[in-house]
Amino acid sequence: MSRKIKVLMAKLGLDIHWRGAVAVSRMLRDAGMEVVYLGNQFPEEIINAAIQEDADVVGLSTLGGNHAVLGPKVVRLLREKGMGDVLVLMGGVIPRDDMPALKKAGIAEVFGPETQIQEIVDFIHANLKKASAAS
Amino acid sequence: MSWTELLPALRAGDPLALSRLISRVENQGSEKVQIMKTVFAWTGKAYIVGLTGPPGAGKSTITNGLVELLAEKGLKVGVVCVDPSSPFSGGAFLGDRIRMTSLDAKPGVFIRSLASRGSLGGLSAAAKDVVQLLDAAGKDVVLIETVGMGQVGDEIKKLADTTVLVTVPGLGDGIQTFKAGIMEIADIFIVNKAEREGADETVRDLEMMLSEVEPKKWRPRVLKTCALRKEGLEELWESLQEHRRLLEQSGQWMAQRRNRANTILLENSKEHVLEKFQRELEKDELLLGMRRRVDEGSLDPYTAALFISEYFLANRT
Ligand SMILES: Nc1nc2c(ncn2[C@@H]2O[C@H](COP(=O)(O)OP(=O)(O)O)[C@@H](O)[C@H]2O)c(=O)[nH]1
Numbered sequence: 101m102s103r104k105i106k107v108l109m110a111k112l113g114l115d116i117h118w119r120g121a122v123a124v125s126r127m128l129r130d131a132g133m134e135v136v137y138l139g140n141q142f143p144e145e146i147i148n149a150a151i152q153e154d155a156d157v158v159g160l161s162t163l164g165g166n167h168a169v170l171g172p173k174v175v176r177l178l179r180e181k182g183m184g185d186v187l188v189l190m191g192g193v194i195p196r197d198d199m200p201a202l203k204k205a206g207i208a209e210v211f212g213p214e215t216q217i218q219e220i221v222d223f224i225h226a227n228l229k230k231a232s233a234a235s
Numbered sequence: 236m237s238w239t240e241l242l243p244a245l246r247a248g249d250p251l252a253l254s255r256l257i258s259r260v261e262n263q264g265s266e267k268v269q270i271m272k273t274v275f276a277w278t279g280k281a282y283i284v285g286l287t288g289p290p291g292a293g294k295s296t297i298t299n300g301l302v303e304l305l306a307e308k309g310l311k312v313g314v315v316c317v318d319p320s321s322p323f324s325g326g327a328f329l330g331d332r333i334r335m336t337s338l339d340a341k342p343g344v345f346i347r348s349l350a351s352r353g354s355l356g357g358l359s360a361a362a363k364d365v366v367q368l369l370d371a372a373g374k375d376v377v378l379i380e381t382v383g384m385g386q387v388g389d390e391i392k393k394l395a396d397t398t399v400l401v402t403v404p405g406l407g408d409g410i411q412t413f414k415a416g417i418m419e420i421a422d423i424f425i426v427n428k429a430e431r432e433g434a435d436e437t438v439r440d441l442e443m444m445l446s447e448v449e450p451k452k453w454r455p456r457v458l459k460t461c462a463l464r465k466e467g468l469e470e471l472w473e474s475l476q477e478h479r480r481l482l483e484q485s486g487q488w489m490a491q492r493r494n495r496a497n498t499i500l501l502e503n504s505k506e507h508v509l510e511k512f513q514r515e516l517e518k519d520e521l522l523l524g525m526r527r528r529v530d531e532g533s534l535d536p537y538t539a540a541l542f543i544s545e546y547f548l549a550n551r552t
């Protein structure tokens with residue numbers, strides 16, 4: 101078997117800042133992952149793309165205030181569609197106070213703007229849930 | 236879930252089942268041959284279109300507009316986007332979907348991004364299998380987007396019923412440098428970004444070059460599109476259908492399906508033999524001995540290679 105970790109990277113909602121998500125995508129590629137860059141998208145569409153790509157990881161990037169609702173919605177829809185084993189990560193500017201609620205809703209980890217890429221790579225390797233994903 | 240359980244869902248149009256089967260096949264899982272041989276009987280119906288051309292020409296934007304149009308007509312469409320893997324990390328940045336975000340919500344549309352994973356021609360080794368799976372899943376049309384470089388043109392031609400080459404104005408000199416044979420490969424030429432200056436010239440250049448190619452039953456079309464404004468896409472679909480009709484009338488449609496089966500046969504036999512050979516090379520004492528002698532310098536590699544292959548073939552069981 102030749103497996104690669106497949107990551108779907110999306111910007112939540114109407115967020116227009118995109119450099120961060122593209123940069124992280126490139127760095128995950130350099131760490132050997134196959135990264136599908138989706139651009140701005142809403143939860144329903146993110147789920148459809150995650151299904152079609154059979155993503156192991158969904159990365160959600162946000163700078164707006166919509167993360168508290170849209171992030172958990174992505175997790176919920178994934179579970180409804182039989183993709184509950186996908187690792188959902190969030191990145192961007194997210195108030196510390198919001199983190200417990202996000203994690204409780206099933207977001208595996210929240211990465212702030214200062215995060216080193218290696219932290220994200222290590223986290224993915226350590227926490228991949230899907231049986232089909234690379235170890 | 237086992238692959239046999241996924242098959243009925245695949246036939247019923249369930250995208251998750253399709254997606255999971257694609258992964259198993261793409262990752263060369265042990266059940267790959269079982270899956271492919273089971274779905275083979277369901278293939279051959281989809282109309283397969285290859286889109287190729289230089290990066291940035293607008294292939295993904297055209298795909299987006301064309302698929303929107305087809306979905307409106309009630310057709311089920313599969314899209315395969317192939318991008319190169321990084322030779323350094325083995326990872327890939329697959330960025331075609333960003334031009335196709337309006338398709339993420341369309342029922343009946345299924346888009347899969349593939350990394351080339353070291354395939355020489357640039358077309359993912361799994362692309363053929365993925366196309367077969369989309370066909371088996373009941374897609375009416377399957378579009379394959381690849382960056383046109385190296386051998387990819389030949390590979391696309393083998394796979395697709397119709398091959399479309401996308402270019403842009405001002406690539407006039409670029410057209411001259413298209414790999415030899417590319418003019419013969421494409422059935423339809425698109426000059427995209429046609430709102431830009433020089434579009435008509437590029438069309439003229441292409442028409443002129445085509446006039447120098449030996450005439451065949453199908454005269455390749457040269458079309459202008461402005462994919463960003465969704466202009467020229469109806470005309471593109473009309474040309475595609477025209478080509479399809481000719482293929483069907485001339486018997487080429489069926490011939491292409493037989494050719495595809497033959498390609499699968501040859502490639503898979505080679506793969507199986509190679510796998511077996513690889514295993515023998517690692518464990519057969521005599522073969523290992525020959526390799527040691529080459530390592531030590533007491534035997535030249537050419538003699539050893541001849542001996543090893545003859546010995547392998549003579550001892551096959
Ligand atoms: N001006 C103009 N830009 C276009 C047109 N079609 C696509 N583009 C732009 O060209 C760039 C590359 O397009 P893309 O579809 O990703 O090209 P691909 O690499 O061939 O798939 C994007 O910025 C598109 O918005 C067009 O008809 N006119």
Ligand SMILES: [Mg+2]
Pocket residue numbers: 294295296330331380
């Ligand atoms: Mg593209």
